[in-house]
Amino acid sequence: MTDIKFENVPDGTSIAFRQDGRADLGRCGFVWLGGYKSDMEGSKAEALAALARETRRPGLRFDYSGHGASGGLFVDGTISRWLDQSAHMLLAHGRGPRILVGSSMGGWLALLLYRRLRLSHPAAARLVKGLVLLAPAVDMTADLMWDEFPDEVRSELSEKGVWMRPSAYGEPYAITRRLIEDGRSHLMLAEGLDVDCPVRILQGDQDPDVPASHAVKVFGSLRGADVTLTLIKGGDHRLSTPGNLALLRETALRLAERSEGIDA
Template sequence: MRQRAGAAPGLVWLGGFKSDMQGSKAQALDAWAGEHGRACTRFDYSGHGESSGAFRDGTIGRWLDESLAVFTSQCEGPQILIGSSMGGWMALLLARALRQCEDSRASLAGMVLIAPAADFTEALMWQRFPKDVKKQIEETGEWQRPSAYGDGPYPITRALIEEGRNHLLLDGLIQTGCPVRILQGVQDPDVPWQHAQALVTRLAHDDVVMTLIKDGDHRLSRPQDIARMLQAVADIA
């Protein structure tokens, strides 16, 4: 974990699937926090980056528990969640979990979601997988998914898919209780912009703004994309 002391509202980075806290967006966020005197918290889920554990043992519920533990034990006062891809789903799940948490010293001031992959294990993986891939996962427990980002194939496990069904959000209204800003690339091959649009229709809070970036990809890590992320954070802060 990396934590920077500073004023509220603080910033909490929630990374994506197979991403880590040393990525360009996370580091830019930390640098912005330093320049503006804001608190900033970054961490890696188990099986990611500098954290222990095997990636194949991870599930949405396990990573959510880790996120909740960091938020409630390490953060204090109002916080802005910045969630990228799977981290967007984590941010929404964390908001729901916090409504049932009575001992948190921290609260939500807002969210910035970057290509939010809500329900991705079901909507963007399982429902899209061909029959032979589904069969392999069901019979052997995992499938080695090729990576488009040059880091080799990685396991998609039956546990990830099945446990993920306990955390689906897009079948009902989502109450965050805070402003939400969404940045979504139209050229994103992993999280289609229509998926982000469907999420907007489920957000019950009035203060929700989605920005479509016509030439944006999934990572949204170009300088102009990072500038948009930081501006969204600044607007809420």
Template sequence: MGANDPQFITVGTGATTRRIACLAAPAAGDHASSLLWLTGLKSDMVSTKAEALASWTAERGVGFTRFDYSGHGRSEGRFEDAVLSDWLEESEAVFRQMTKGPQILVGSSTGAHVALLLLRRLIETAPDEAERIRGLVLIAPAWDLTELMWSQLPEDGQREILEKGRWVRPSAYDPAGYVITRRFIEDGRRHLFKDSGFDPARPVLVLQGAEDRDVPIEHARALARSLSGDWVRMTEVPDGEHRLSRPQDLARLYALINELL
């Protein structure tokens, strides 16, 4: 098996069973921590930032695990059939089955929301597993994703979702756009952080572009007010946009990860 040949784990039961594609590079020697990468919406585990992190961690002997959500990349399923609950279930399965030792969760956009959800679930249901998470590094965090999405939809998009159950949202990253379903929005409302009083109990380091149109900087700033415990610290990039994939952006990302390593 080559370095870029994925392993597959099975998640779900019965009709919900799906194979999830993963790439895992173990830490070299006795390195203290590894990274778990949680990708953005409609992205995959071989995106620009993921590949950059793969090279950066390999050079330093840091373990690095990444995977594709269902409906993404090389994993099974259709994008429009998936909901946040599915991606959370898959993230927990990858964390438990594919990682060992201390981990730093690194999430981009939607992946930042999933990282927070994974931490909260493990704190509530598997505190010993949660102890392995040393901190989070979040890039353009689309926390409370579905509420952010809903607030950005035009009235005709909201109406079509409510009346027809789906709407195709135009995307600067995909000429075909992508489908937002009513089921996706309603499921996401089960996973909100605003007013929840959730205490992550470990550092949450945020990298955010001031020119980001997908996740406005005020939305990212509000994360610190929505989590308790004074754990969130922002690094704002004045000329940064949503992707934050330029060499200077990646250098900032590596610096934040190094703080937790």
């Protein structure tokens, strides 16, 4: 495993990251965008990092502020802040052709990052050769949080500014009013998004956090010539079984090889 490095991004946070595989700008590599309250040491991130090493391709993964080994407090995080950090890390350390791979909230950030690149860094946008989205929690602060919260939770958020949400994956975690309010400026399902690269959505049909019906909404919002949705029988939100990880690796590698003209 590669050593953890640290970079101070413009907002002053020390961001922890790893660079896996080879620093070969000529080969299509991978950029991992993790989920809400996840870190770059998870099984899916590790599987993608191993793929980069095995196929001698560049790999980049990092922790958002308040996550993993990075600085900052989780409760200070917003979609805007994590998106800015993702853009900085990609432009600073993800040069060359890349496949963006995003899980849950990372799937939303991958699409927001792609949209930002198209508007502000068109040359960098053309280097995005594909998007792999695992249970993409697009517009999660509205569709999967605020709109689904009962009145008492909304009242607690409005009055106290934070609600501790129980989690099936560990300790309860904080959802802040700031996160919800900031997320409204990044909603994209209604407007949709034009995509010039292949998009692969991988979604479990037994996901309690990002329902399969939500993945269908994401699929419908993307306007492109090569967008597919794969529904995984029995798949949960983590999508971390050996079979799920093999599908992730196969999907990402196929897009990378396709971008290089390799018959995959």
